[in-house]
Amino acid sequence: MSETEVEWPWQYAFPPFFTLQPHPETRSKQVSAWKSLILEYCQKNKLFIIDVREAHQLPLFHNSAINRKLDPTVVVSILSELSKSGNAGALDKAKHRWEIYWHTLEEWAAMIYDHVCDNGMQNSVLTLFELSQGEDVQDKEFAGIHTDVLIKALRVLEGERKCELILSDEEQGVKFF
């Protein structure tokens, strides 16, 4: 994946940003800065999955210019904070792999359904590939969405009885209502 140039916030060059602050007020400001930076970075780079064990390979958590890394345990705690607002979800119990939702699943679901309605595709079946990589969606925010995230977003719609997922082995598709 090619790195999109992210406009780093000033904190990124501030060494204390990479140490979890003990003072509660300072820490909450620091953590919220990290949260927005992580979401922005993932959105710019279309990064849907972060593996904490490999986090240091991302410039996000490793500023080589000032030689500072964010400790993996701190990464986990910030991602846990993100999960509280529905912006992240752990994929395993050990909390190594995380899905990052810079749009929450509900937001993704609404966007996809809007697209379907705009194009009059209710009552038709679309493959998941069409939804994420199709020509129609290239200019959409959800173009290139990770399949697992897409399925989770569609599950939300399914819960609202707006679609039905068809997950057979060969073809994964979805029928909208």
Place this chain on the structure above:
Amino acid sequence: MFVEFFTERAGIYGLVKQKQREKTEAATTMTKAFTDLSALISNFVQAQQLVSFAEKLKSKISRHEMSADDQTKFKRYLSELGVVDPVGSPNKLGASQYYRQLAKELVTFVIRPLEDHGGMLTLTHIFCLYNKARGHQLVSPDDLLEACKAVNLLNSAVVFKTFASGHYLLAFFISIHNPINTVLLGTKVLQLKKLDEEEVLRRISSLFCSADQAVFDKCRSFTIAAYSLYSALPVALAKEQLLLAEQHGILCRDDSLEGLTFYPNLF
């Protein structure tokens, strides 16, 4: 010169023998010395027993009426033993009185060194300075600690404070909030004013960040060692001041492989 020759002393065997002899001699001296010491200790224990015996007697005397003649006799015996007042060990009241007196002396003594050291001194530092000044009749660390605690009861210019960080570090502040001080210290008030805790925080924040601009490239960072050098404070005290400033949200930390560094809190 003729030296008497013994086969015992000749050759390597002779040398070994000589070394052994020296060793045995040293060992004997040591044992002797320690026997003396243990004798002293046992004497001390005996003396304590004697004192407690005398105390018992005295309490008995106070309960039962005793003729003046007998009393003087008894006192004479005691003074012969070297026990002037059998109730020598300080009871609770006596001890606190003692600490109060000590605290008073300490306060008058400590103001000058406090001025020289920016208004704060660690207990260790005070211990050294104070005992050096006393010359003889040294004060034990325990007694000094108690006296320091008593300082706060005195309503004086000096405040004794324990820092919040688990470390057994204690310091003096000169407080200017106390109205009595203004009378006591007169013209010195202005100089002492900058020694207050809030002033320490203000000093740190202006040191780390140039006065009005809290901008990233205009700020400075200090390790504990660097700060202690810069402000001529003992390392432990420098650390406490930095931690204090962190607790007040003035500083934040950068804890990396290069060590702990403090930055102004720009968050």
